Amino acid sequence: MNFKQCLALGLLASTAAIAAAADEPIVGLITKTETNPFFVKMKEGAQHSAKAQGAKLLTASGKSDGDNAGQITALENMVSAGAKAILITPSDSKAIVPAIKKARSQGVMVIALDSPAAPQDATDALFATDNYKAGTLIGQYAKATLAGKPLRIAMLDLLPGHPVGIARHNGFLAGLGAPGINANTANLGRSADVVCMADTYGDQGRGQNVMENCLQKNPDINLVYTINEPAAAGAYKALKAAGKEKSVMIVSIDGGCTGVRNVKAGVIAATAQQYPLKMASLAVDAGVQYAKTGKKVSGYVDTGVSLITDKPVTGVASKDTAFGLGACWGK
Missing domain, CATH: 3.40.50.2300 (Response regulator)
Known part of the structure; x- marks a missing residue:
């Protein structure tokens, strides 16, 4: 050539x-x-x-x-x-x-x-x-698990005005059965069972601080909603330091690998996993x-959410941590 x-x-x-x-x-x-x-x-x-x-x-x-x-x-x-x-x-x-x-x-x-x-x-x-659905799932789970018990709830939220934080917060309360709250509720809903509410910005350290403050205000809290799993980990540290980790249920949202392992370990009772x-x-x-x-x-495309727990309850669809670990993200 x-x-x-x-x-x-x-x-x-x-x-x-x-x-x-x-x-x-x-x-x-x-x-x-x-x-x-x-x-x-x-x-x-x-x-x-x-x-x-x-x-x-x-x-x-x-x-x-x-x-x-x-x-x-x-x-x-x-x-x-x-x-x-x-x-x-x-x-x-x-x-x-x-x-x-x-x-x-x-x-x-x-x-x-x-x-x-x-x-x-x-x-x-x-x-x-569907963040509202994610919140609803953990609310329904908490309601079924704690049926018959008077609830004293701490809500560890995200930050002021954030649409994801509002949707998860309101979904949780709706799942518990709080009246007057639905997917179109524009601001953070309220319930008489909620004795403490504060923002964590999804941060573990802030989650711990908020939980400590909530316990000072009301030491009889028995249910903790957290915006995500880092905030849940922080809440657990505060509860453990106060000797209350076995008497308080924590529910959360995210589905990261660390969070799912915390469900398996009993730190978090249930989490709603996203993908x-x-x-x-x-x-x-x-x-x-x-x-x-x-x-x-165009419009909204739902990319799915599953409740992850090793302690399923009747009437609330869920998957176990083996499934959650196979579908999780992070380390």
């Missing part, structure tokens, strides 16, 4: 590569942080789906939870890089909306993952756990479909 023939073959190969790259769908994923195990598992699901679909996946995150500016920069960079669909877990559900609106005006489909934008229809779609890998995988599939066909997904 002479030089001209080699050059011609090289040009053909380069042309083919350029054409293939031009046809390669580009999808972006922006998470709140890089290190949270929930978002690590979400990224894993997105990468697996993108590879299977022959798509290029761009990834980015804020520097910390709440870094709206970092997420805006990531959105703008991904639009400039040619992403046709961008998946985002909003750090600030309201402040991110103008950047999302700008991206959508340029033909980009934007899907919220896990947490909705505010308003929810600021994105094309939301792929997420970030499935969340991202389905959303990437939708993004690739849009890039190839122009067909958009």
Whole structure:
């Protein structure tokens, strides 16, 4: 083969590569942080789906939870890089909306993952756990387990005004049977059985502090709702220090591997498990479909939730910790 023939073959190969790259769908994923195990598992699901679909996946995150500016920069960079669909877990559900609106005006489909934008229809779609249902499951479980006992409840919530925190909180109370609360209740519901409420920001240390304060106010607490499993771990430390860990039930939401192991160990009675890998995988599939066909997904897509406990109760569907450990995320 002479030089001209080699050059011609090289040009053909380069042309083919350029054409293939031009046809390669580009999808972006922006998470709140890089290190949270929930978002690590979400990224894993997105990468697996993108590879299977022959798509290029761009990834980015804020520097910390709440870094709206970092997420805006990531959105703008991904639009400039040619992403046709961008998946985002909003750090600030309201402040991110103008950047999302700008991206959508340029033909980009934007899907919220896990947490909705505010308003929810600021994105094309939301792929997420039904957080109200997650709360309802652990409320129903607690009600069935503690049937006949007067309840004195501590609620370890998320942060003021957060839609996920509100949905989980209200679902729990509705599952217990508190009147006047449903999926459309806009603010944190109240119940006479709740003797202490405070925000933990989903943090273990804050969860411990809040539980300590609640016990000082009412040492007879016998049921603790926690927004997530780190807050539950903190609550347990406070209860154990007070010698009350065996007389108080803790229920939670998340389904991370550490949390499921805490269910197995009896630290948490039950948790509602969500599925970030499935969340991202389905959303990437939708993004690739849009890039190839122009067909958009819209509205809310429920990515599933299961009650995990080793002490099932009649009337509340659940799975055991063996299942939970097979489907969990994190270490």
